[in-house]
Amino acid sequence: MTRRTFHRAPEGERRHDLIEATLDCIAEYGLEGATVRQIALKAGVTAGLIRHYFQSKEHILQEAYRVVIARLTEKAERVTGDPETRLYDFIVINLTEPVANSRSLSLWASFISRVSVDPALAAIHREGYLNFRDTLEALLADFLAARGADASPERCRQLAIAINGLLDGLWLESCLAGELFGESEIVGIALASIEALLGIRFTRR
Amino acid sequence: MTRRTFHRAPEGERRHDLIEATLDCIAEYGLEGATVRQIALKAGVTAGLIRHYFQSKEHILQEAYRVVIARLTEKAERVTGDPETRLYDFIVINLTEPVANSRSLSLWASFISRVSVDPALAAIHREGYLNFRDTLEALLADFLAARGADASPERCRQLAIAINGLLDGLWLESCLAGELFGESEIVGIALASIEALLGIRFTRR
DNA sequence: GCGGCTATTATACGCTTGAACAATTTCTCC
């Protein structure tokens, strides 16, 4: 009996492929569908290999969650330009593809449901979350200052909490029921709402 | 060998207990921890009994999800009084116990993660969600009309989407990281934000 | 207080799971 032929991949590439396969499984079948065998099947390898790269199934899930968070936040955290452009782009990026789509939500929700149960995932979550809100708070402070508005720490904190909530909620809504809105409808509502919250109109709309 | 003694319960009561046990398991261990045997253990019965009351494990999960949605929405949907009081109470109820706590979030997230994968759960979800937003839209229309503000259908729709998003997002934030805020802080931010979005101050704060 | 209905228990079955490990193949280096 002859074995299947295989390809020896560089460690980084193989780990990446395995994590992608994990995310595919979760998005398609949920966390329960992300079994070691299913992940291996999707990655085109055998189940044993996963344990060669990851100490346990828990570990590959943790790595996968880091990737999910990174994809949800990395683009928005790299906005450039003047304060208004950065804030504006931050809003738009978070509510359009590829951040806002049903696959992102599937992945996010799958992991969130384990954050309250699994301390390792909770730690990964908290780091990503605080990061995001700090970024938003800094963007707000810059924007308010540039417009000569009240940019006191307390006000920035409260606005960051509110706008973070608004963006999270609208992101959720559009991912969960995207076909009920035009994509630009959600973005438009977000921009108008944030203008109202800040008491400042964007100049570039 | 002697069997354990047991109590023959009325159907309604037994079904209720089994669903509660299911929710306990999900909140404690996540969806994956809600196995037939674990649920039975928590309910103080044996695993076989679950299949006597529910056609399959899928069915008990669907019933459990209905209960979760009902608990998240029923109190807010029963607000009474003048338009401002109803809207105000709606906001507060959704952001305080027992709607806003980590157990609620655990349960909600567990099911949400399967909504995108399981059509039966998706149907249950959609019904509850539309219900909630319609309630909010009606509250807004009444409140705006009572204050003599623009209550056109388009404006009400957009405000309902925005405020629904804001409430969802703030609910999420406070459940996920409640200890970072005073409970009243989130409520205060919500009320102030909604005043800004509506362009109207509440009289009763 | 007893007979019958059925809620409940107890056990078993077939399958899938995460994990472990020995065998094998690929690739690098000399």
Place this chain on the structure above:
DNA sequence: GGAGAAATTGTTCAAGCGTATAATAGCCGC
């Protein structure tokens, strides 16, 4: 082009899963 390292396969294992079903025991009507 051969040897050694290690990436990958294939198989096995015990545990746990949802489900099925026969045996039992609690309870209601008489």
